[in-house]
Amino acid sequence: MLITDSDITVSPDYVGEVHEIPTSMSLSQDEEFNMSSYHDFAYAAVDVLVSNLINITDGTVFHAGNANWELIQQLSSLADYYWTILALSRAYEMSNNVTYSIILSRAAERMVDIFLDPIYPGFYVNEYSSFEARTTKRPGIQAYAYWALEAAESVNASLDFTSEKGSALRCLTDILYDPVYGGFYFFVMRNGSLTVPEYFFEIYPNDGKRLDHLVLGAAALYDAGTSMGNSTMIAIAEHAVSFMLIEMKHHYDMTFGGLRLAVARNGGPLVVEEGLRPAHTVVTDINAMAIRTLLKGYELTGNSTYLDTADDVFYALLRDSWDTQSGGWFAETLDGEPFDPTNDKDVKYYKYSEIQFQMVIALERLYEITDSQLFLQLIIDTLDLVLARLWEPVDEGFVRNGNQDWLTPDEEWQIHYTAVQAQAIVALEQIWSYGLPIISNVRVAPTNPRPDDYIDFIAIVLDGDGVDCVYVNCTLNVDGNETIMILELYENPHVGGVYNNSISPLADNCRVNFIVVANDTLGKEFSAGSYFFIVRKDTFDPSITLRAINPANEVKVGDDVIIDMNTYEFPLHSGVYYCELWWYVNQAPFIPVNMTPIGVDGDNVVWRINLGQFHGGDRLTFFARSEDESGNIGESITYQLTILGPPITPISAWQLLTLVGLVSAPGVGYLWARSRKSNYRRAQREGKKAAKRKSRRRGPRRRR
Structure with a gap:
C-alpha cells in the first residue's frame, strides 16, 4: 500500500541515492543562480514554444527545430497538437493571457482539419x-484528441467540439x-479492419495490446464516462485496466519489474526478432502513464488494488530506472538493467527530457x-537536473537528451521537440499550482565571494x-571537512517578498552547497536548489580595452x-568600482577623470x-585605469589621437595612433599593428602630409 499521510520514513538507500548531490548535479560556476523558479521556466518554455514551433496565424504545430530553432520537421503528429494545446491551456491558467487562448483555439481547429477522419x-x-499508415486508428491517439479538444473548450467557451470528441470516443x-x-487493439485500419497490408512494419501484432495505448484509452474513457455519466465507458476502461493487471505485469528473478510493453491479444507473451525491442521491456515513460x-x-x-499496483x-522504476550515479531516469530496462535495442553501451544510459517530464507528471x-x-522530493531532484542540464542556456528550450552525465556534446544533440517543450510546461505548471511557496531569483552577493566578504543570501519567496x-541549508566544505549550517532568511522591510540574511566571511577555497527552503502558514514546504559557490581570492586585474572613439566614421574640428572603454572582470560580475581616463593634450601632464558606465x-x-x-593638430594621449572590489588595478595600453584640420575623413589618413601602433588604413577602418616608436612618428608625419595634399586638391572645389 502507498502511505497516504505525510509521515513517511525514507529508506537509507533512497536517501543515499537521491538526497546526496551527485557531482553532475552541481551547477557550474558559469551558471547564474536562477534555477529555482519552476514558474519562470514554464513561462520561458511557453515563449520558445509559441515563438518557434507554432504558426500562430493558422494554428499549425510543427514537430521539431534544431539547436538554432530552424525547423527540421514541419509535419507533425496528433500527439504534438495534444501536448501543445494542453501546455497552452496551462499557460492560460497561469497568466490569464488571452493570446494563449487564441493560439490554442486555432491549434485545436487545425488539429481537427488535419486529423479527423471525415x-x-x-x-x-x-x-x-x-x-495507409497515418490513417490507422490507435487508442492513445483517440485519447489525445479527446483531451486536446476538452482542454480547448475549457479555455474558450465559444468552441464546441462535441461531435469531434464523440468521434474519438466512438x-x-x-x-x-x-x-x-x-x-x-494496438491499431486497426482506417475502417476498423484488423487486416493490415503485408508491407506494414510493426514489431508487435496490431491485434495485440500495447501498454501505452491501453492505459491512455482507459484513462480517456474514465474521464469521458465520468463527465457524461456513461457507465458503459467506465466499464470498458475497467475491463482494460483489469486486463493490464492480470496480463502485463513483468517479473524477473521473482522480482516485480514493472509493466511489460506489449502482449498478444489474449495476454500471451510475444517473441520478436533479435535486435528488436523485446515485448517484456519496461519502458519508463509508458509505466509512468500506467501509474496515472x-x-x-x-x-x-x-x-485499493489500483493504488497498490501504482505503488x-x-x-x-525507482529501483531499476533511477540512475544512482548521476540522477535521473533511464528510458527503459530489460530484466532490471538499462536497455537499448541497438545494444549500444552508452545509449541505454542516456537521459531523455521526455522521460524525465513524464515521470515528473506521474x-x-x-x-x-x-x-x-x-x-x-523526487520531483524536485529530477527537475533540478533537467533544468540545470537539459535547458539550453543560449538559444533556450529543452533539448532532446543528454548522455548519462547529462552532457550534450554538440548541436546535433540539441534538437528541440515540440512535445518536450509542452511536457515541460505541463510538469512545471502542475507543481507550481499546488500553492506551495514559490521561490525565485535565488542568488548570493557578491556572486563570487572572496575570503574577506560578508556573504548575503537572497531569494524572492511568495505564497x-x-x-x-x-531558511538556507548549507554544506560548507573546506579541505574535505564538511560543516552543516542553517541560516534563516528574513523579509526585507522595504521590499515585499524579498528574504535575505548574511554570514561572516568564509575561508579561501571553501565550497558551499545550499538549498533554500520555504514554509507557508499552512505548513506546506518547498525547496529550491541545489546551488553552489566557491569562496576564493580574486587576484586578477580588470582587463580594459578601447571600444570606440566617436564620431566613428568622421572626426572634424568642432566635434x-x-x-x-570596455572593462572585463574575472571572476565574472565580481565588480569594478570605477574606471578613470588618464589623458592630456599635447605636452600637458596626465589628468584623471571619471568615466560613466553606460551599459553591458x-x-x-x-x-x-x-x-x-x-x-586641428591637437594630439590627445590617454589610457584607462580601473579597480575591482578586491583592490586589483588594471590599466589599458596608451593611445594617441591626433585631431586633423581642416575637416577630413579620418579613414583617408593615419589619424589614430597608439604606443603599440594603432593605425587607420583606407577602406578597412581601424587596424591594429605593432611597430616601434619611430614607425608611428613616421606614420604621423605621413598622415599630416596626406592631409595637406588633400586640402590643396579640395581647394578649387571649395571656392566653387
Missing part, C-alpha cells in the same frame, strides 16, 4: 507516414475495444493522492497563504570627442566620457 470514427496518427468503444479479452491511469481509476472507484510500479499525481514528501519561514555588452561593462572639442 468518413469513419476517429482521428489519424500523423502527417508524415504513408497514407472509435475507442466501437472499433478499438476488444470485447473478448478486454483492453484495446491506475490513480485515476483509484480516485473514481476506490479500488509497486513506482518502486520498481510523481505529481502520486504526491496529490498520498501527500507524501517522498514524491515531492498566497502567507510565508511562515525561509565632441567621445571615448568608450556580454561580459564587458561599457564606460564613456566626453572630452569635448579640440583644435
